[in-house]
Amino acid sequence: MKYQELILALQKFWTDKGCVLGEPYDIEKGAGTMNPLTFLKVLGPEPWNVVYIEPSRRPADGRYGDNPNRLYQHHQIQMIMKPSPDNIQELYLDSLAAIGIEKEKHDIRFVEDNWESPTLGAWGLGWEVWLDGMEITQFTYFQQVGSQDIKPTAVEITYGLERLAMYIQGVENVFDVEWAAGVTYGDVFHQNEFEQTSYAFDLSDEKLLFDLFEKYEAEAVRVIKLGYVHPAYDYVLKCSHTFNLLDARGAISVSERTAFIGRVRKLARMCAEEYLKQREKLGYPLLKKSAEVTA
Amino acid sequence: MTKNFLLEIGTEEIPAHVMPLILVQLKDLAEKYFKDARISAGEFQTLGTPRRISLLVKNVAESQADVEEEKRGPSVKIAVDAKGNYTKAAIGFARGQKISPEDLITRDGYIYAVVHESGKKTTEILQTLLPKMICDLTFPNNMHWGSLDFKFIRPIRWLVSLFGDEVIPFEVASVCSGRISRGHRVLSQGEFTVNSADSYVSDCEKNFVIVDQNQRRAMITAQIEAVAKERGGKAEISEELLEEVLYLVEYPTALSGDFEIKYLNLPPEAVITPMRDHQRYFPVKDLDGKLMPIFVTVRNGGRDYLDIVQHGNERVLKARLEDAQFFFNEDRKKNLDEHREKLKTVVFQEGLGSVYEKTQRLVKLSEKIADLLGEKVSADERKNAIRAAEISKADLVTGMVTEFTELQGVMGREYAKLDGENSEVAAAIDEHYMPRFAGDSQPKTTAGKILSFADKIDNIVATFSRGLVPTGSQDPFALRRQALGIVNLLTAANWSIHLSEIVCLAMDLLKVTDKVGREKIQNDFAEFMKLRVKNVLSPSTRYDVIDSVIDDVDDIFALTLKAHALEQFLATPDAVKNVQSFVRVGNLAKKAESDEIDEKLITLEAEQVLYKAFEAIEVVAGELIDKKDFIGALDALKKLSAPIDSFFDSVMVMDENLEIRKNRLALLKSVDNLFKKIADFGKLVVI
Numbered sequence: 001m002k003y004q005e006l007i008l009a010l011q012k013f014w015t016d017k018g019c020v021l022g023e024p025y026d027i028e029k030g031a032g033t034m035n036p037l038t039f040l041k042v043l044g045p046e047p048w049n050v051v052y053i054e055p056s057r058r059p060a061d062g063r064y065g066d067n068p069n070r071l072y073q074h075h076q077i078q079m080i081m082k083p084s085p086d087n088i089q090e091l092y093l094d095s096l097a098a099i100g101i102e103k104e105k106h107d108i109r110f111v112e113d114n115w116e117s118p119t120l121g122a123w124g125l126g127w128e129v130w131l132d133g134m135e136i137t138q139f140t141y142f143q144q145v146g147s148q149d150i151k152p153t154a155v156e157i158t159y160g161l162e163r164l165a166m167y168i169q170g171v172e173n174v175f176d177v178e179w180a181a182g183v184t185y186g187d188v189f190h191q192n193e194f195e196q197t198s199y200a201f202d203l204s205d206e207k208l209l210f211d212l213f214e215k216y217e218a219e220a221v222r223v224i225k226l227g228y229v230h231p232a233y234d235y236v237l238k239c240s241h242t243f244n245l246l247d248a249r250g251a252i253s254v255s256e257r258t259a260f261i262g263r264v265r266k267l268a269r270m271c272a273e274e275y276l277k278q279r280e281k282l283g284y285p286l287l288k289k290s291a292e293v294t295a
Numbered sequence: 296m297t298k299n300f301l302l303e304i305g306t307e308e309i310p311a312h313v314m315p316l317i318l319v320q321l322k323d324l325a326e327k328y329f330k331d332a333r334i335s336a337g338e339f340q341t342l343g344t345p346r347r348i349s350l351l352v353k354n355v356a357e358s359q360a361d362v363e364e365e366k367r368g369p370s371v372k373i374a375v376d377a378k379g380n381y382t383k384a385a386i387g388f389a390r391g392q393k394i395s396p397e398d399l400i401t402r403d404g405y406i407y408a409v410v411h412e413s414g415k416k417t418t419e420i421l422q423t424l425l426p427k428m429i430c431d432l433t434f435p436n437n438m439h440w441g442s443l444d445f446k447f448i449r450p451i452r453w454l455v456s457l458f459g460d461e462v463i464p465f466e467v468a469s470v471c472s473g474r475i476s477r478g479h480r481v482l483s484q485g486e487f488t489v490n491s492a493d494s495y496v497s498d499c500e501k502n503f504v505i506v507d508q509n510q511r512r513a514m515i516t517a518q519i520e521a522v523a524k525e526r527g528g529k530a531e532i533s534e535e536l537l538e539e540v541l542y543l544v545e546y547p548t549a550l551s552g553d554f555e556i557k558y559l560n561l562p563p564e565a566v567i568t569p570m571r572d573h574q575r576y577f578p579v580k581d582l583d584g585k586l587m588p589i590f591v592t593v594r595n596g597g598r599d600y601l602d603i604v605q606h607g608n609e610r611v612l613k614a615r616l617e618d619a620q621f622f623f624n625e626d627r628k629k630n631l632d633e634h635r636e637k638l639k640t641v642v643f644q645e646g647l648g649s650v651y652e653k654t655q656r657l658v659k660l661s662e663k664i665a666d667l668l669g670e671k672v673s674a675d676e677r678k679n680a681i682r683a684a685e686i687s688k689a690d691l692v693t694g695m696v697t698e699f700t701e702l703q704g705v706m707g708r709e710y711a712k713l714d715g716e717n718s719e720v721a722a723a724i725d726e727h728y729m730p731r732f733a734g735d736s737q738p739k740t741t742a743g744k745i746l747s748f749a750d751k752i753d754n755i756v757a758t759f760s761r762g763l764v765p766t767g768s769q770d771p772f773a774l775r776r777q778a779l780g781i782v783n784l785l786t787a788a789n790w791s792i793h794l795s796e797i798v799c800l801a802m803d804l805l806k807v808t809d810k811v812g813r814e815k816i817q818n819d820f821a822e823f824m825k826l827r828v829k830n831v832l833s834p835s836t837r838y839d840v841i842d843s844v845i846d847d848v849d850d851i852f853a854l855t856l857k858a859h860a861l862e863q864f865l866a867t868p869d870a871v872k873n874v875q876s877f878v879r880v881g882n883l884a885k886k887a888e889s890d891e892i893d894e895k896l897i898t899l900e901a902e903q904v905l906y907k908a909f910e911a912i913e914v915v916a917g918e919l920i921d922k923k924d925f926i927g928a929l930d931a932l933k934k935l936s937a938p939i940d941s942f943f944d945s946v947m948v949m950d951e952n953l954e955i956r957k958n959r960l961a962l963l964k965s966v967d968n969l970f971k972k973i974a975d976f977g978k979l980v981v982i
Binding site for chain 2: 067068069083084085086089093103104105106107108109110111112114124125127131132133134141143150151152153155167172250
C-alpha cells in the first residue's frame with residue numbers, strides 16, 4: 001500500500017462512517033488537534049464528526065533529514081467524533097483492517113497514555129495503541145480543551161502516517177517510503193527536512209522571533225476582544241509555532257518556558273470562551289440540524 | 296440454600312497500574328455492602344483483566360437475615376386493667392405491630408412487642424445495591440464519555456450480573472446488566488453468554504480470557520521462563536514489570552525476539568531501559584549473568600502469526616537501540632568535563648542559578664563533610680568525592696539521559712569510566728542518587744556517601760530557601776525520600792556529624808544571607824528531619840524513648856545510639872526508680888535561674904554527698920558521652936540515683952534563705968544538664 005493510498009483509505013473509511021472530510025489548516029502547527037476543525041469544533045454541545053490530514057511541525061524533533069525515524073514535520077490523520085460513539089474501539093480496529101492491518105495477525109494493545117497539551121489548556125484520557133510493540137495511534141477522550149470542559153465528550157483518534165506506512169511497506173527509513181508509483185517520501189520532503197531543521201536549529205533570528213511572539217500575542221488579544229474568534233485564533237497558532245521555534249533554538253530557559261506556555265494557554269482559553277458565546281448566540285446550528293435528522 | 300454471585304464490569308482497557316488497587320477496593324466495598332445489607336456470604340474474590348473488573352461471591356444467602364426487634368409499648372398502668380386483662384390501648388399497640396396480644400410481653404413496667412421482620416430477597420436488595428457499589432469505586436483519574444454525566448476510569452461497555460444463573464437487572468451509565476459478556480478481542484467470536492456464576496471462570500476461558508489474575512500470572516511466568524530457557528538463558532522477571540504485563544493481556548503468549556549483538560557494547564542499562572521501561576520486554580541473561588541479545592515479550596493473543604508479531608517487535612526495538620547507539624556515540628564526542636560546561640545554561644531551581652553552580656556547591660559541601668568526618672575519610676576518598684562532585688551532573692545534558700531520564704547517574708558512571716576516572720569516582724556519580732525509590736540500596740563507596748549526603752542537603756536547603764517545605768501530598772522534589780536517605784545513610788555509616796553546620800554552609804553557598812530566613816531554614820530543617828528519624832526508629836523503638844531523645848536531632852547517629860542505650864537501660868532492674876529520681880531533679884531544675892554552684896553554700900551532708908558524686912560522675916560520664924558510649928554513660932549516671940534520693944529525703948530545696956535556695960537549685964540544674972546530654976527523662980513513660 002502506497003503512502004497516498006493509506007491516506008485515501010483512512011479518509012474513505014471515516015467518511016463512510018459519517019465524518020466530514022476536512023482539510024489541513026494553512027497555518028503552522030504542532031499537532032492536528034490545533035486545527036480549528038478540532039480545537040474550536042469540539043467545544044460546546046453540538047455534534048461534530050470530521051476526518052482530515054494534518055502536517056505537524058515539531059522543530060525540536062528535526063534531524064536535518066539524517067535520521068530514519070525522526071522528522072521536523074510529520075503527518076497525521078486526525079479523526080474526531082462528538083459525542084464519542086459506544087463502539088469507537090471496534091470502529092478503530094476496523095479502520096486498521098481497511099489499511100491491511102488485520103488484528104488476527106498482530107498484537108494490538110491499548111496502553112494507557114493520558115494526553116495533555118499545556119499550551120492548548122487541553123487534556124484527555126486514553127491510550128497509545130501498540131501494533132506489535134510500535135505506537136501507531138493516539139486515542140483520546142477529550143475532557144478539556146481551551147480550559148473548557150468538553151460535553152458531550154469528543155473522542156480523538158490520531159494516526160501517525162509515516163510510522164504506519166513504514167510498517168506496512170516494511171521499510172526501515174522514512175525517506176524510503178513509497179508515496180506514489182516511482183515517488184518516495186524523500187523525493188517529496190527530504191530537502192524540506194534539511195532546510196527547516198537548519199533554520200530551526202541554526203539560522204533563525206531569535207530577536208525577530210521574540211518580537212514576532214509579542215506582536216502576534218498582542219494582535220490575538222486585540223482581535224478576540226472585538227469578538228472575532230477565528231482571526232484571533234490564527235494568531236494564537238502563530239504564537240505557538242513561534243514559541244516552538246524559539247524552544248528548538250534553545251533560546252528559552254526552563255523557567256521562562258512555563259511562562260511562555262502559560263501565555264499561549266491564556267490566549268487559547270480566551271478564544272474558546274468567545275467561541276462558546278458565539279455558538280450560543282447562533283443557537284447551536286449543528287444541534288438543530290442533528291435534531292431534525294433524528295426526527 | 297445459597298448461590299454464587301457474579302458481577303462483571305466490562306470496560307475499555309483500564310490502565311494496568313491501577314488494576315491491583317481497583318481489585319482490592321472492590322473486594323472491600325463488596326464485603327462491607329453485603330454485611331451492611333445482612334446478606335450472609337462465603338468467600339469474596341475479585342478478578343480482573345484489562346477489559347473487566349469482576350467480583351465473585353461464594354455461597355450467598357438467598358435472602359437477607361431476618362431481624363427480631365423488641366418495640367416498647369405503653370406502660371403496664373395503661374396497658375393492663377385491674378383484672379389483669381389487656382386494655383384497648385394494649386390491643387391497639389399489638390395490632391399496630393401486627394402481632395396478637397397474647398404475644399406481648401411485660402418487662403420493667405412496660406409492655407413490649409417482639410417483632411419479627413423477614414429479610415428481603417437477595418436479588419431484590421442487590422438490584423439497588425450494585426449500582427451504588429459501582430459508583431462508589433474511586434480512581435486516580437476519572438473520565439466522561441459519550442453524552443453521559445457519569446464518570447468512571449474508562450468507559451463501561453457491558454455488565455454481567457448473575458445470582459446463580461438468574462440475572463439481577465440494573466442499569467449503570469446507560470448500560471443494562473445481563474448475561475452477555477465479551478471474549479478476547481481477536482481470539483473469540485465476540486459476545487458470549489455466561490451461563491451462571493459457577494461457570495464464569497470456565498466460560499471466560501472458553502472465550503480466550505484468563506480472568507483469574509493469579510492463574511494468568513502463573514501462565515505468564517512459566518511461559519517467559521520456558522521461552523528464555525529454550526534460548527539458553529534466564530529471563531529477568533521484575534515484579535513491577537510482571538504486574539504491569541499481567542494487566543495488559545487477557546490471554547498471554549510469550550515469545551522471544553533478537554537484536555543485533557553489536558548493541559551489547561552499550562552499557563547494559565542503556566539496553567535494558569528501552570527494552571523494559573519503554574517496550575515492556577523482559578531482558579534475558581546467560582548463565583554467567585551477562586545480557587544476551589534476546590528479549591522476551593508477552594503477546595495478548597495466541598500462537599498464530601507469532602513470526603509477524605516477533606518481527607514487528609524486533610523492528611521497534613532496533614529503532615530504539617539505534618537511537619541509544621546514536622546518542623551514545625554523540626555523547627562520547629565530549630568528556631564529562633566538557634559536558635559539564637553546558638550545565639551553565641541549565642536552570643537548577645527557579646532563582647537558584649544553574650546546575651553548574653550546583654556542582655560547585657557540591658564540591659564545597661563534599662569538602663566540608665569529608666573534613667568534619669576527619670580520619671573516617673582517607674585522603675583518596677576525599678579527593679574522589681570532590682572529583683565526583685565536579686562531574687556528578689554532567690550526564691544530565693547528554694543525549695542518552697535526555698532521552699532516557701531514568702538513566703541519570705548510571706550514564707554518568709559509565710561515561711566517567713570511559714573518561715578514565717577511577718572506579719570510586721565513577722561509582723559515586725551513580726550512587727549519589729540513591730536511594731532512587733523506597734527500598735532502594737544505599738551508596739557503598741565513601742565518596743558516594745559523601746556526595747549523596749551533599750546533594751540531598753543542597754536539594755533540601757535550596758527548596759526550603761524558596762519557602763517550599765513539603766506539606767501533605769505536596770512534595771514535588773521528593774524531599775521526604777531524600778531526608779530519609781540522609782537518616783539511613785548516617786546511621787548505616789556510623790557517621791556522627793552536626794547537620795546544622797552543613798546546613799549553614801549550604802545556606803552560605805546558596806547566598807541565603809537574611810538572618811531570620813536562615814533561622815527559619817534551620818528550624819524547618821530540624822523539624823523535617825525529626826519526622827524522618829521517627830519514621831526510621833519507630834518500628835523498632837519505644838515511642839517515648841524516641842520522644843526523649845528527638846529534640847537533639849542535630850547528630851542523627853548519636854541520637855539513634857542514645858535511643859538504643861536507653862532501651863537497654865530501661866530493661867535493667869532499677870531503671871524505673873532511677874528514672875523517677877532523674878525526673879524529680881528535672882522538675883525542680885526548671886525553677887533554677889542559673890547552674891553556678893557556690894561550694895561555700897553547701898552545708899548539709901546529703902547536699903555535700905550529691906555534689907561530690909556529681910563532680911566525679913560529670914567527668915566520667917562526660918568522657919563516655921564524648922565517645923558516644925551512651926550505655927556506659929547511663930551506667931555512670933545511675934550512680935547518682937542514691938545520692939539524689941537521700942538529697943530529697945533530707946534536704947529542703949526551697950530553703951527560706953534565698954541564697955541557699957538558689958544554690959541548691961543550681962546544683963540540681965547542673966545535674967539535670969548532665970542528664971539532658973543524653974535524654975529528656977521526663978518524656979519517658981515509666982510506671
